[in-house]
Amino acid sequence: MAQDDRQLAVAFFDSLFQSPYEATISLRENTADGLRYLQWTAHALRDEQGSVFSVISIGRDVTQHMTRMNLLQEQAWRDPLTGLANRRHFIDMAEAEITRARRYARPLSLLSLDLDHFKEINDTYGHQAGDSVLQEFAAIVLDIVRDVDIVGRTGGEEFAILLPETDIDAALGVASRLHEALRKSEVTLRSGVSLRFTCSVGAAFLDGTTVTLDDLFEQADKALYQAKHTGRNKTCAAVQGSAVRDAP
Template sequence: MEPATQDTKSSNKDSADFQSRLIKAIYDTSPDGILVVDAQGMVVAHNRQFLQLWDIATSQLHMKADGTAIGESDAPLLAEVVARVQNPAAFLERVRELYDNPQLDDHCEIELKDGRTLERHSTVLRGEQEQYLGRVWFFRDITAQKKHEAALIQLARHDPLTGTANRRYFFERAEQEFMRSRRYQAPLSIALIDVDHFKHINDQYGHATGDEVLKLLSEKITALLRESDLLARIGGEEFAILMPSTGLAGAALMAERLRMTIAEEASPVAGLMLHLRFSAGVTQLKAQDQSIEDCLRRADEAMYKAKQAGRDRVEACA
């Protein structure tokens, strides 16, 4: 019977050794940075990826031969991590909340000072009797993913030629501001702008020059607007400006300021010096308007009047 017992012990030892090596292999090759902290707040393990993600030298931690940390407080390590995050106060507050509430799991994104974004998961370690054993933290670099998402949002919301908002995003924001205006009884104005003699520019100088005119005009207008205003190219040579918390008088004054500033001197466009001029129609949201389209319709009518009156002017529709 003894040989059988020895074989069983050997088999169990081999199995345990295999399991240990398997776990270590997964641990070391994981794309996530992993940190394990026990119930006493002592660091008991972490992998190489954790150190790389947080740019922490191995020498800053006491290590065993197998790569695990000799039990020491996570306070020094936490200080290193906090020094690298964009919002240390909020980061620390959430970490302390998780330690104070061991039943909670957590997931969030962390902005670092070096411009990277990390995704963080934190989960509780429990024993067979559901007792709290500690917490495991997982970190993953999602910077590339976030940049890709931002690029997709940029494409979905912005005009590829001028970089202004596109028609779709303008109407999305306009609907939001319409509802906000109704809820808080705040003024809301819209200006529609159409480049004067744009067809002539295209015919005489070519469409490439026409494109440069649109780009330059949008840059000049954007530079003069407030942060709360939204400029959008809604078609061809037509632009719209959404002006929240702005009454008709203020909106008309802004449109006239834009017109005069842009028209007062020639602008270099594709090797030419051109005087950029536009006609604009301005209106304010009225109590009887059922939708933002009612407001836009009046602005369009006012812009048409500006064209009929000789162009290079602003018409306001009360």
């Protein structure tokens, strides 16, 4: 049995000694052939005094079914091109993280990212080239963030990074590392052409005026708009509610 399922198994067994004296559970088991999913249905037999004296259980292998379900769930959560969280899954995870940050008064920042001149890349080199750029960009972002950070593709060439336990200065440091990584990267197309690309970034911080995910996105998008319209390939930050400044 998988270690994480042991407490579930104990709770399953305990439930058989109280009404309705039957239960069903799916447990994982590590075998020589890999991870298997077993579904157990059990019914407790009671004597005339109502005491349980025996348990009848039936188990069946549901690995194929669970594998399909897990795949469908993963497909519902992930952007198929980049493997990042899609917009809906990003929002779900971000909402939960913001709730935690507000409850415990912890810092949290959001980076809103947009690839520069992406339409020109598609128009000039084709959508396959654009897809390669998106995949490379996603890989670069994942390489510079922590495991606890949440990264999602929120639109065509739009991405977002939620940074728990991160104030605005530390968030700007992440953006700076991203710009530096992009300066060192390139995508080589099948034709042999090498493409370099950049992105613009808007940063926002969870504070007294930005208290929801919508607030954060609104502030980060304002900062991103300024970055896009004052030269691109740069980061701007929303500070003190509505003010926006260029990042150093």
